[in-house]
Amino acid sequence: xTEVIKVTNLQQGYGKRIILNDINLNINSGDILGLIGPSxxxxxxxxxxxMGMLKPKQGTVTVLGTPMPNRKLLGxxxxxxxxxxxxxxxxxxxxxxxxxxMQGMSKAELQxxxxxxxxxxxxxxxxxxxxxxxxxxMKRRLSLAIALLADPELLILxxxxxxxxxxxxQQIWKELHRLADEGKTILLTTHVMExxxxxxxxxxxxxxxxxxxxxxxxxxxxxxxxSVEEVFLxxxxxxxxxxxxx
Amino acid sequence: MRTLAMIxxxxxxxxxxxxxxxxxxxxxxxxxxxxxxxxxxNTTTTASLATRNVDSSMVTAIKNKHxxxxxxxxxxxxxxxxxxxxxxxxxxxxxxxxxxxLANTDxxxxxxIKQSLQAAQAKLKGQAAATTIxxxxxxxxxMQAALGAATHTPVNATTNVGNLKAKLGSTSxxxxxxxxxxxxxxxxxxxxxxxxxxxxxxxxxxxxxxxALLRERTTGTxxxxxxxxxxxxxxxxxxxxxxxxxxxxQTLLIVLFTMYVFKIQILGSIWLxxxxxxxxxxxxLTLGLLISTFASSEFQMIQFIPIVAIPQIFFAGIIPISSLxxxxxxxSYIMPLYYGASSMSAVVQKGVGFxxxxxxxxxxxxxxxxxxxxxxLTMRKYRQV
Numbered sequence: 154x155t156e157v158i159k160v161t162n163l164q165q166g167y168g169k170r171i172i173l174n175d176i177n178l179n180i181n182s183g184d185i186l187g188l189i190g191p192s193x194x195x196x197x198x199x200x201x202x203x204m205g206m207l208k209p210k211q212g213t214v215t216v217l218g219t220p221m222p223n224r225k226l227l228g229x230x231x232x233x234x235x236x237x238x239x240x241x242x243x244x245x246x247x248x249x250x251x252x253x254x255m256q257g258m259s260k261a262e263l264q265x266x267x268x269x270x271x272x273x274x275x276x277x278x279x280x281x282x283x284x285x286x287x288x289x290x291m292k293r294r295l296s297l298a299i300a301l302l303a304d305p306e307l308l309i310l311x312x313x314x315x316x317x318x319x320x321x322x323q324q325i326w327k328e329l330h331r332l333a334d335e336g337k338t339i340l341l342t343t344h345v346m347e348x349x350x351x352x353x354x355x356x357x358x359x360x361x362x363x364x365x366x367x368x369x370x371x372x373x374x375x376x377x378x379x380s381v382e383e384v385f386l387x388x389x390x391x392x393x394x395x396x397x398x399x
Numbered sequence: 400m401r402t403l404a405m406i407x408x409x410x411x412x413x414x415x416x417x418x419x420x421x422x423x424x425x426x427x428x429x430x431x432x433x434x435x436x437x438x439x440x441n442t443t444t445t446a447s448l449a450t451r452n453v454d455s456s457m458v459t460a461i462k463n464k465h466x467x468x469x470x471x472x473x474x475x476x477x478x479x480x481x482x483x484x485x486x487x488x489x490x491x492x493x494x495x496x497x498x499x500x501l502a503n504t505d506x507x508x509x510x511x512i513k514q515s516l517q518a519a520q521a522k523l524k525g526q527a528a529a530t531t532i533x534x535x536x537x538x539x540x541x542m543q544a545a546l547g548a549a550t551h552t553p554v555n556a557t558t559n560v561g562n563l564k565a566k567l568g569s570t571s572x573x574x575x576x577x578x579x580x581x582x583x584x585x586x587x588x589x590x591x592x593x594x595x596x597x598x599x600x601x602x603x604x605x606x607x608x609x610x611a612l613l614r615e616r617t618t619g620t621x622x623x624x625x626x627x628x629x630x631x632x633x634x635x636x637x638x639x640x641x642x643x644x645x646x647x648x649q650t651l652l653i654v655l656f657t658m659y660v661f662k663i664q665i666l667g668s669i670w671l672x673x674x675x676x677x678x679x680x681x682x683x684l685t686l687g688l689l690i691s692t693f694a695s696s697e698f699q700m701i702q703f704i705p706i707v708a709i710p711q712i713f714f715a716g717i718i719p720i721s722s723l724x725x726x727x728x729x730x731s732y733i734m735p736l737y738y739g740a741s742s743m744s745a746v747v748q749k750g751v752g753f754x755x756x757x758x759x760x761x762x763x764x765x766x767x768x769x770x771x772x773x774x775x776l777t778m779r780k781y782r783q784v
Contacts, residue, residue: 204626206625206626208783208784222783224630224784225628227627228627230626232626234622234623238618238619238620238623239620240412240620242411242412243408243411243412247411251407251408252623252624252627254400254401254404255627255628255629256627257401
């Protein structure tokens with residue numbers, strides 16, 4: 154078990170606006186970290202900071218033992234963005250090839266990895282279709298395939314299950330658990346509670362602060378409730394009570 | 400490696416977008432053809448001129464293929480006659496005084512009439528001079544004959560008269576005009592062409608590259624790209640090489656088109672013409688990429704055209720820079736098209752060599768370099784390393 158993500162006393166923001174405050178996080182290899190919180194809470198900002206797209210305003214972020222930001226390390230991270238960042242006039246295969254090349258993969262690796270990555274998301278039969286003819290769900294799956302393509306040590310998935318039907322979601326989760334068992338680390342953001350329950354570690358963000366974090370079982374017993382959803386609601390109420398006392 | 404992948408992607412996207420391809424390759428030829436036909440027009444201008452009480456010798460002298468004479472007898476006012484018949488001008492004579500009234504709604508027609516009138520006056524004066532000389536010569540001849548009869552030495556004298564006559568006969572000068580640049584077929588189009596060529600390349604490359612990068616920003620693919628270990632320089636150079644190739648093909652097409660369809664003679668080296676255009680395209684490309692940073696939609700990108708692209712053409716030499724108001728002249732020095740177009744004009748029309756346009760080319764290169772650095776800096780907004 155090696156430490157993959159280490160965030161200490163992170164404060165992040167744009168200009169004078171502070172978006173994240175006092176974030177501390179330790180994730181080991183094989184963990185699936187679920188980042189939950191309402192939209193606008195700062196999830197995507199935290200993800201961007203962990204990837205090194207943004208420099209921490211205060212505090213430090215270390216990924217795979219390297220202080221971030223670090224451009225080269227991005228080769229070891231598979232990223233799926235919240236919006237489907239795809240080239241619509243290219244086919245799915247061309248998109249995969251292009252992003253694979255950008256990630257630094259060789260032709261031989263691409264040949265091997267494209268069928269594997271698209272197999273997970275059931276896109277093998279539509280590989281040579283233009284992306285502009287894809288449905289919303291198919292685009293989402295292609296984005297996920299691009300993230301999986303380079304067999305990265307760390308997977309960062311921003312809202313991966315939006316627009317994906319339940320059957321395929323189960324299949325994707327099975328694959329994510331298999332990857333975690335292999336020692337890969339996964340960070341995903343979501344506001345779907347079913348996804349949160351599948352995670353091995355949860356961090357709840359609200360208003361730029363981590364209001365609760367721990368394994369789902371620990372959290373449920375800590376808050377004396379029956380589900381992750383109730384933990385989230387309770388933690389939110391506690392935060393509101395705390396701020397109104399100030 | 401990554402740059403190559405970028406170039407391949409740009410090629411694929413361009414080749415599949417038939418409309419954009421057409422815009423890049425056919426639209427410039429269309430515009431140039433339009434300009435060509437528009438500025439060929441002025442050689443066929445004919446002006447209608449009304450004449451009243453004008454001597455017939457004068458009228459015949461004025462007549463040429465650009466003037467249509469209408470003899471008028473009515474005693475209505477000049478204004479009314481011109482208005483009623485839509486003449487370009489009216490010439491009336493009172494004693495030996497000529498009065499020319501020009502409608503002046505079309506300055507080129509006014510110019511034709513003024514020129515023809517001047518020519519006619521010169522012609523008549525010449526004729527008059529010739530007749531006087533002729534009569535004097537006849538008188539001289541008579542005197543000579545009388546003298547000859549008196550002195551009985553006619554041989555020498557007649558040869559002298561013959562010489563004199565030969566000299567007098569050659570009063571009608573023939574003029575031969577030499578053109579330093581171009582020929583008698585040169586029209587304003589010849590002046591306009593190098594400038595238009597530069598502008599067309601600049602405009603389309605600016606627009607297409609700017610919108611391409613803008614689309615990449617708005618769809619999020621630029622952010623996604625920067626989430627890989629790619630260097631910002633690799634993205635920009637991929638764009639430069641990818642769209643640069645299309646700009647080069649476009650330039651080649653325009654140059655060949657003007658040479659073989661318009662039969663415009665390029666006095667200087669064709670390679671130099673291509674080089675200037677490619678440099679101009681590079682400036683347009685880097686500027687387009689940079690400007691797209693400040694636009695959040697395609698519509699906003701279009702809004703930059705009247706601010707960034709159109710003013711360039713005014714300072715590119717269509718209106719000679721020296722004839723601009725003094726305070727406005729320095730503005731041309733910040734216009735990339737000024738350097739491109741003036742070099743193009745010099746190469747196409749005067750046939751100057753590489754060393755003569757080198758200063759201008761260096762300035763274009765400097766423009767491209769500055770825009771390039773600014774591009775790299777603005778991409779920091781997306782990824783801070």
